[in-house]
Amino acid sequence: xxxxxxxPPVGIIFDSAMGxxxxxxxxMALMYGLDGKNxxxxxxxxxxxxxxxxxxxxxxxxxxxxxxxxxxxxFVGRLxxxxxxxxxxxxxxxxxxxxxxxxxxxxxKPVYNHGIHSxxxxxxxPALLRNAFTSQYDQNCIVVLAGPATNLVRMxxxxxxxxxxxxxxxxxxxxxxxxxxxxxxxxVKADIASMQKLFAEWPTQIVVAGAELGxxxxxxxxxxxxxxxxxxxxxxxxxxxxxxxxxxxxxxxGVAAVLAAIRxxxxxxxMSPSGVVKVLADGRTEFxxxxxxxHQYLVTDPExxxxxxxxxxxLVSAKPVPKAPRFRRPxxxxxxxxxxxxxxxxxPKP
Amino acid sequence: xxxxxxxxxxxxxxxxxxxxALPVLDAMxxxxxxxxxxxxxxRMGFVYVPNGMDIRNWTLDYEGKLQGLSRIMxxxxxxxxxxxxxxxxxxxxxxxxxxxxxxxxxxxxSYLTGxxxxxxxxxxxxxxxCDQIVANQIGNQTRFPSLELGMEDGxxxxxCDSGYSCAYTNNLAWRSETQxxxxxxxxxxxxxxxxxxxxxxxxxxKSRRNKFRRSILDFVTDDTKKLEGNLGPTDKRKLDEYLSSxxxxxxxxxxxxxxxxxxxxxxxxxxxxxxxxAEHFKLMTDMLTVAMQADLSRVFTFLVTxxxxxxxxxxxxxxxxxxxxxxxxxxxxxxxxxxxINTYHVKQxxxxxxxxxxxxxxxxxxxDNSMIVYGAGLTDGNRHNHEDLPTVMVGKGGNYFKTGRRVxxxxxxPMSNLFLSMMDRMxxxxxxxxxxxxxxxxxxxx
Numbered sequence: 045x046x047x048x049x050x051x052p053p054v055g056i057i058f059d060s061a062m063g064x065x066x067x068x069x070x071x072m073a074l075m076y077g078l079d080g081k082n083x084x085x086x087x088x089x090x091x092x093x094x095x096x097x098x099x100x101x102x103x104x105x106x107x108x109x110x111x112x113x114x115x116x117x118x119f120v121g122r123l124x125x126x127x128x129x130x131x132x133x134x135x136x137x138x139x140x141x142x143x144x145x146x147x148x149x150x151x152x153k154p155v156y157n158h159g160i161h162s163x164x165x166x167x168x169x170p171a172l173l174r175n176a177f178t179s180q181y182d183q184n185c186i187v188v189l190a191g192p193a194t195n196l197v198r199m200x201x202x203x204x205x206x207x208x209x210x211x212x213x214x215x216x217x218x219x220x221x222x223x224x225x226x227x228x229x230x231x232v233k234a235d236i237a238s239m240q241k242l243f244a245e246w247p248t249q250i251v252v253a254g255a256e257l258g259x260x261x262x263x264x265x266x267x268x269x270x271x272x273x274x275x276x277x278x279x280x281x282x283x284x285x286x287x288x289x290x291x292x293x294x295x296x297x298g299v300a301a302v303l304a305a306i307r308x309x310x311x312x313x314x315m316s317p318s319g320v321v322k323v324l325a326d327g328r329t330e331f332x333x334x335x336x337x338x339h340q341y342l343v344t345d346p347e348x349x350x351x352x353x354x355x356x357x358x359l360v361s362a363k364p365v366p367k368a369p370r371f372r373r374p375x376x377x378x379x380x381x382x383x384x385x386x387x388x389x390x391x392p393k394p
Numbered sequence: 395x396x397x398x399x400x401x402x403x404x405x406x407x408x409x410x411x412x413x414x415a416l417p418v419l420d421a422m423x424x425x426x427x428x429x430x431x432x433x434x435x436x437r438m439g440f441v442y443v444p445n446g447m448d449i450r451n452w453t454l455d456y457e458g459k460l461q462g463l464s465r466i467m468x469x470x471x472x473x474x475x476x477x478x479x480x481x482x483x484x485x486x487x488x489x490x491x492x493x494x495x496x497x498x499x500x501x502x503x504s505y506l507t508g509x510x511x512x513x514x515x516x517x518x519x520x521x522x523x524c525d526q527i528v529a530n531q532i533g534n535q536t537r538f539p540s541l542e543l544g545m546e547d548g549x550x551x552x553x554c555d556s557g558y559s560c561a562y563t564n565n566l567a568w569r570s571e572t573q574x575x576x577x578x579x580x581x582x583x584x585x586x587x588x589x590x591x592x593x594x595x596x597x598x599x600k601s602r603r604n605k606f607r608r609s610i611l612d613f614v615t616d617d618t619k620k621l622e623g624n625l626g627p628t629d630k631r632k633l634d635e636y637l638s639s640x641x642x643x644x645x646x647x648x649x650x651x652x653x654x655x656x657x658x659x660x661x662x663x664x665x666x667x668x669x670x671x672a673e674h675f676k677l678m679t680d681m682l683t684v685a686m687q688a689d690l691s692r693v694f695t696f697l698v699t700x701x702x703x704x705x706x707x708x709x710x711x712x713x714x715x716x717x718x719x720x721x722x723x724x725x726x727x728x729x730x731x732x733x734x735i736n737t738y739h740v741k742q743x744x745x746x747x748x749x750x751x752x753x754x755x756x757x758x759x760x761x762d763n764s765m766i767v768y769g770a771g772l773t774d775g776n777r778h779n780h781e782d783l784p785t786v787m788v789g790k791g792g793n794y795f796k797t798g799r800r801v802x803x804x805x806x807x808p809m810s811n812l813f814l815s816m817m818d819r820m821x822x823x824x825x826x827x828x829x830x831x832x833x834x835x836x837x838x839x840x
Binding site: 125127130163164165166167170171172174178179180181202203204 | 457481482484486487489490491492781802803804805806807808825826829831
């Protein structure tokens with residue numbers, strides 16, 4: 045895609061363990077909402093939850109937002125492949141993905157389209173992530189890790205990965221850990237070794253959204269009941285209802301992370317001083333301030349809570365905006381087929 | 395027959411300015427060794443066709459054991475058990491990656507190198523191609539480290555696609571990051587390179603030879619007779635077939651040269667290039683076969699026509715240029731023509747595969763002991779995409795690859811991974827190549 049006037053909006057590379065937490069679905073909805081407003085571009089989506097349904101759900105959500113709110117697939121452009129860890133640490137299917145994917149129309153067709161039916165329909169994640177970097181402008185890419193670090197660490201193992209990351213990535217935002225002294229957080233506990241390696245070796249700035257943020261920022265069930273009425277069927281609503289018995293407000297640290305990453309100037313959150321995050325052997329996280337450290341974590345700001353909540357709901361529940369097709373010159377059919385081409389008679393008349 | 399001393403593998407039939415290497419003969423192996431599998435060398439080759447495919451008529455919709463082939467692949471039907479059809483292999487470095495237009499330049503430049511060529515028409519910069527990495531390592535075991543063949547004259551300088559040098563569209567093999575290896579297009583030039591007819595001859599000798607142009611076989615008659623006296627009946631037959639094939643190549647060359655002289659003395663093509671596409675293809679692959687048979691080289695590339703070519707195919711009743719046709723914008727009549735061209739290419743390739751399969755090497759065939767990738771650097775010439783590239787590999791690579799199936803790898807898997815696996819089979823154990831993420835698993839029989 046060509047952007048004649050400077051850099052395009054920042055590219056978002058999103059890796060989660062789709063199926064584990066409803067927060068991942070909400071974060072994707074937020075990303076696509078910002079994509080629709082041209083504040084960001086979703087350039088890669090992957091999952092470290094090793095079942096095909098997890099990837100299929102990612103694709104179904106992507107197609108929903110790329111197409112029309114009705115669910116009819118009116119996608120224009122290249123469909124992003126979805127990466128999947130073939131042998132990640134967690135793998136079972138959950139209702140969060142199986143229920144929406146099993147939902148059928150009156151004539152028995154899936155309500156949410158996707159093209160992922162086997163592992164071969166998904167992308168090899170290290171290659172997918174590296175390839176996504178290669179097509180971004182320098183320092184115009186943000187990586188959002190909302191799941192275990194399995195996929196990112198595998199990509200780090202590619203020989204040229206760190207060079208690409210250093211060149212292309214502005215920051216990594218990680219939804220993991222707990223900086224209020226809590227127990228081992230889910231994304232860390234699922235693959236402790238990978239999270240340790242990630243914090244030790246990732247070459248750019250890392251901003252962390254800890255579990256305490258999720259306790260502070262919750263997505264309201266009332267929004268699910270009312271704000272998505274523009275679509276008869278909506279994957280966010282169906283996933284939300286399938287995840288837990290309604291009504292409940294869902295912890296949304298992933299949404300907070302995406303918001304902070306894409307709209308840093310809004311100061312929705314405060315930032316900790318610079319330092320180093322250390323992942324302990326039991327999965328708990330510690331933070332040691334250091335002037336040379338590249339890590340920070342998001343800190344809640346009570347004065348901003350209402351504003352953050354309002355913005356979150358607005359963006360997550362925003363009606364999808366189908367992207368306009370790229371301009372193409374009208375086809376001159378005669379000119380396309382040389383056999384049918386009419387050679388203009390330019391010879392001088394007698 | 396038990397021979398106390400084996401005939402050296404590097405035996406040549408020599409004569410005035412000629413040196414004909416021999417195919418693998420039983421007499422070259424120690425007693426009973428010809429019964430052992432995997433004796434013959436493994437050959438690696440790449441046959442590249444331009445402008446992608448009419449992908450609707452290429453892609454198979456299943457994995458595993460090969461059943462019915464698609465329309466374009468249909469000529470390969472008799473060789474289903476000898477090939478692997480790949481799905482999902484991707485060349486990310488053929489994509490724009492912020493460099494804008496120029497997919498034809500990028501896809502050919504990146505095809506065997508696995509890197510993105512620098513967008514320039516002047517200071518070209520690409521990568522060392524996998525064939526040359528192998529040639530550098532094992533090329534000293536054969537007379538030619540590698541052979542580069544082509545069929546369409548192409549410039550080596552200037553802008554051939556949106557700012558990409560013609561060096562990218564008109565070459566497959568890259569010796570270094572800045573030096574491409576232009577393919578030999580003229581069958582006579584290839585013949586003389588392979589058999590060294592002119593090598594070492596004085597101008598007087600060349601003049602004398604041209605005046606009384608005779609078969610190269612005439613110059614090596616004495617050596618041939620001497621050798622035949624030491625061969626068993628099987629080897630004698632094999633040698634006879636081999637020398638006959640060389641004679642047939644000579645006849646084809648002479649015929650082409652005679653025809654060209656009659657058709658148009660001012661034609662731009664070199665003197666020995668047949669006007670007919672199929673005849674040219676056959677002549678080039680016949681010589682390649684001899685080169686493989688005689689172990690003159692184990693590594694080759696064949697750029698059937700240059701990437702982005704606008705060659706027409708009047709022999710198929712298609713006067714349109716190939717490249718403009720591929721931008722068919724889903725017009726059925728134009729897509730049909732693209733399919734016909736794609737199938738025509740595969741048909742020529744299948745004819746060669748048949749020949750390779752017919753040549754016995756011990757208990758296997760020349761095809762069995764080869765691994766030849768046939769494919770394109772663009773998937774769909776209309777869309778200019780670079781994922782799920784049309785790719786077939788024929789041959790078992792020396793009883794190594796499990797053929798007869800369609801192997802679908804995961805999306806975004808680099809094409810470089812397949813080349814890494816092939817390099818490994820050739821004895822070059824690189825950890826990485828191009829943008830590889832690892833070898834393609836599960837290809838071998840083990």
